[in-house]
Amino acid sequence: MSDxxxxxxxxxxxxxxxxxxSMRTPSKGFDDLYNGGRNPEIDHPDQKIWCDxxxxxxxxxxxxxxxxxxGGLDKDxxxxxxxxxxxxxxxxxxxxxxxxxxxxxxxxxxTEEQKxxxxxxxxxxxxxxxxxxxxxxxxSDLASLATKAEDKGDHYLINGQKIWTSYADKADxxxxxxxxxxxxxxxxxxxxxxxxxxxxGVTTRPIKLISGSSPFCETFFDNVKAYKTNLIGEEGxxxxxxxxxxxxxxxxxxxxxxxxxxxxxxxxxxxxxxxxSGRLANGVLRQxxxxxxxxxxxxxxxxxxxxxxxxxxxxxxxASSIFKYYGTELNKRRNELNLAALGxxxxxxxxxxxxxxxxxxxxxxxxxNSIEGGTSEVQLNIIAKRVLGLPDA
Amino acid sequence: xALVLNEEQAMLKEAAAGxxxxxxxxxxxxxxxxxxxxxxxxxxxxxxxAQMGWAGIAIAEEFGGLGYGYTGLGLVLEQAGRxxxxxxxxxxxxxxxxxxxxxxxxxxxxKLLPAIAAGELLATLALQEGGHHAPLQTAASAVRDGDGFxxxxxxxxxxxxxxxxxxxxxxxxxxxxGDEQGLSxxxxxxxxxxxxxxxxxxxxxxxxxxxxxxxxxxSSANLLGAEGQAWPGLSRTLDIxxxxxxxxxxxxxxxxFERTVAYLKERKQFGRVIGSFQGLQHRAAELFAELxxxxxxxxxxxxxxxxxxxxxxxxxxxAKAKLCExxxxxxxxxxxMHGGIGMTDEYDIGFFIKRARVAQHTFGDYNxxxxxxxxxNGF
Numbered sequence: 021m022s023d024x025x026x027x028x029x030x031x032x033x034x035x036x037x038x039x040x041x042s043m044r045t046p047s048k049g050f051d052d053l054y055n056g057g058r059n060p061e062i063d064h065p066d067q068k069i070w071c072d073x074x075x076x077x078x079x080x081x082x083x084x085x086x087x088x089x090x091g092g093l094d095k096d097x098x099x100x101x102x103x104x105x106x107x108x109x110x111x112x113x114x115x116x117x118x119x120x121x122x123x124x125x126x127x128x129x130x131t132e133e134q135k136x137x138x139x140x141x142x143x144x145x146x147x148x149x150x151x152x153x154x155x156x157x158x159x160s161d162l163a164s165l166a167t168k169a170e171d172k173g174d175h176y177l178i179n180g181q182k183i184w185t186s187y188a189d190k191a192d193x194x195x196x197x198x199x200x201x202x203x204x205x206x207x208x209x210x211x212x213x214x215x216x217x218x219x220x221g222v223t224t225r226p227i228k229l230i231s232g233s234s235p236f237c238e239t240f241f242d243n244v245k246a247y248k249t250n251l252i253g254e255e256g257x258x259x260x261x262x263x264x265x266x267x268x269x270x271x272x273x274x275x276x277x278x279x280x281x282x283x284x285x286x287x288x289x290x291x292x293x294x295x296x297s298g299r300l301a302n303g304v305l306r307q308x309x310x311x312x313x314x315x316x317x318x319x320x321x322x323x324x325x326x327x328x329x330x331x332x333x334x335x336x337x338x339a340s341s342i343f344k345y346y347g348t349e350l351n352k353r354r355n356e357l358n359l360a361a362l363g364x365x366x367x368x369x370x371x372x373x374x375x376x377x378x379x380x381x382x383x384x385x386x387x388x389n390s391i392e393g394g395t396s397e398v399q400l401n402i403i404a405k406r407v408l409g410l411p412d413a
Numbered sequence: 414x415a416l417v418l419n420e421e422q423a424m425l426k427e428a429a430a431g432x433x434x435x436x437x438x439x440x441x442x443x444x445x446x447x448x449x450x451x452x453x454x455x456x457x458x459x460x461x462x463a464q465m466g467w468a469g470i471a472i473a474e475e476f477g478g479l480g481y482g483y484t485g486l487g488l489v490l491e492q493a494g495r496x497x498x499x500x501x502x503x504x505x506x507x508x509x510x511x512x513x514x515x516x517x518x519x520x521x522x523x524k525l526l527p528a529i530a531a532g533e534l535l536a537t538l539a540l541q542e543g544g545h546h547a548p549l550q551t552a553a554s555a556v557r558d559g560d561g562f563x564x565x566x567x568x569x570x571x572x573x574x575x576x577x578x579x580x581x582x583x584x585x586x587x588x589x590x591g592d593e594q595g596l597s598x599x600x601x602x603x604x605x606x607x608x609x610x611x612x613x614x615x616x617x618x619x620x621x622x623x624x625x626x627x628x629x630x631x632s633s634a635n636l637l638g639a640e641g642q643a644w645p646g647l648s649r650t651l652d653i654x655x656x657x658x659x660x661x662x663x664x665x666x667x668x669x670f671e672r673t674v675a676y677l678k679e680r681k682q683f684g685r686v687i688g689s690f691q692g693l694q695h696r697a698a699e700l701f702a703e704l705x706x707x708x709x710x711x712x713x714x715x716x717x718x719x720x721x722x723x724x725x726x727x728x729x730x731x732a733k734a735k736l737c738e739x740x741x742x743x744x745x746x747x748x749x750m751h752g753g754i755g756m757t758d759e760y761d762i763g764f765f766i767k768r769a770r771v772a773q774h775t776f777g778d779y780n781x782x783x784x785x786x787x788x789x790n791g792f
Contacts, residue, residue: 313787342702
């Protein structure tokens with residue numbers, strides 16, 4: 021038996037023994053994913069058991085090095101683990117910004133000490149992180165951020181405000197962009213620091229969105245201490261780290277462009293019926309749906325092509341710059357088509373007959389996809405300038 | 414198959430780009446047009462293409478071809494699109510050779526395919542009858558008569574009509590309009606009695622013609638495939654043809670786009686280059702995104718042919734519909750962003766929109782293929 025085959029057998033029997041039955045059902049959505057933290061939100065006691073068992077093997081972050089709490093798996097082993105988990109429909113044991121955003125940045129830019137301090141706690145789900153980027157006057161123009169960090173010897177004193185901080189009210193720590201220097205260009209003088217959200221002077225206030233609720237908060241800093249041991253990279257050079265992290269965020273958001281399980285065309289057929297030739301009864305809607313489904317197929321082909329090119333060592337080509345823009349625009353189109361295809365059913369806001377208004381709330385929430393993580397217009401600016409080489413105004 | 418070019422394909426693409434830019438450029442197309450060439454392409458250049466093996470690029474090695482598959486042919490067609498190269502690559506190599514390989518008997522394949530691969534035989538499909546591509550509506554008739562058939566009808570949009578030595582005429586030997594059953598394919602010599610070939614002048618200055626078949630007699634040996642059973646092979650051939658045309662449209666669109674972006678960086682108005690205006694930047698960036706999407710679906714569709722995928726029809730209509738949309742947008746924006754100079758015949762950019770619309774229309778336009786895409790998706 022080959023090493024990989026042996027790994028598969030062992031993985032299979034370990035999962036069989038250790039994955040609780042309740043964790044072998046698909047999660048209902050974002051809300052019942054397990055995010056860890058000092059005071060984890062637990063819908064089911066098995067969530068924590070499952071996370072702890074996986075973390076003990078390093079499998080909450082199977083591709084991270086072992087010394088930082090990861091599983092140290094190579095590409096083939098990782099693939100096997102994912103296949104075996106999928107085979108029993110095992111849930112992801114832990115989903116967090118620590119894993120998807122801060123972790124990759126720390127692995128790239130952190131000191132050995134910082135990695136050893138923070139990564140294992142992320143891997144074990146002990147600390148939940150939030151991202152302090154946007155400010156009331158620094159949205160698309162993120163680099164004009166003004167939250168001030170004053171040098172006080174072994175620490176910075178932080179004053180200012182962040183906005184659109186996802187889960188700030190639930191997070192334990194924050195990775196935050198602050199201004200340590202005002203004298204140079206706006207991209208210089210930005211630093212990337214980590215600090216505890218339980219520190220004196222931190223307050224958060226949730227923001228209610230047009231979709232009814234939201235993970236977003238306003239976050240205020242009033243003389244908050246951030247220790248210099250938690251400055252990532254050099255002082256004033258945080259913009260490079262911020263950008264690196266944003267590419268991870270954009271990849272995550274562009275996943276929204278994937279095709280839904282039941283096609284919009286099928287859904288419309290069920291609600292509106294077809295004509296004698298089998299075509300959807302309303303020809304206008306049929307065309308719009310066909311255009312959407314075509315673009316979804318073609319977008320999927322592009323994701324596959326860029327993935328194959330990267331595997332072939334050609335790096336992420338220019339095509340990857342379109343992912344965030346195109347993926348989020350597609351998701352907005354899909355949500356509009358849900359309304360068009362389902363009619364009254366999709367307009368429900370509350371009540372069991374509308375499944376709590378899930379369709380209308382998703383539709384409203386999707387409007388934010390092309391704003392957060394860099395608006396569509398910012399993405400188009402990036403393509404025009406960096407890819408096409410068109411000059412600044 | 415991974416969606417990247419292997420070494421052999423990358424070399425082929427480079428060789429095609431170099432050769433076509435030198436020998437079959439827009440300059441040559443302009444000269445052919447202005448000299449009133451009826452053939453619409455240069456026989457010398459076609460001879461060189463054949464010598465490089467392009468005439469048999471997708472033909473199996475046992476029939477004298479290179480056996481590079483359709484991904485290889487697609488790469489050459491993409492480069493032909495970039496340079497607006499006029500040649501029988503579409504009529505003979507992409508369509509006729511494919512249909513012969515699909516429907517022909519071993520004997521017919523042995524006789525015809527090596528001749529095509531050697532660049533000695535030009536053959537073309539005669540299918541469309543009305544203003545639009547509607548293969549199942551074929552009304553041209555083929556009636557059994559003794560040992561053979563008598564064919565009557567009219568054909569339009571026959572590529573390289575006045576140069577082809579052999580026509581593959583689709584006619585109905587049974588069934589009625591709309592039926593898949595009853596369609597037959599016949600090999601008809603250019604000199605056959607009762608066959609009239611007329612040159613037609615289309616906007617792209619290529620060689621396209623019309624056929625009038627007035628009691629044209631062919632023997633049973635000229636039947637390609639079984640009587641009344643041409644549809645499966647013809648349908649597959651049309652799928653492949655549309656994927657090839659999508660590859661050509663990709664090259665054409667990419668070239669028109671790149672020329673336009675270069676112009677945006679050089680043309681000055683109001684004291685600065687017009688490419689610095691956000692109103693143009695965002696349109697260019699959106700078009701770039703559409704082109705990258707187009708590139709992906711063309712490559713995936715070409716692989717679908719070579720891998721023998723079951724969803725070929727869906728991939729073909731997706732690729733053609735998407736590239737029709739991309740080419741329409743790229744060629745329209747090319748004219749608009751060039752402004753007045755884009756409207757002049759002296760400037761080359763106008764050649765792109767002309768070829769784009771003919772290639773879009775050939776074997777079904779955006780409307781045809783988006784409708785078919787929806788049908789194939791069950792709605």
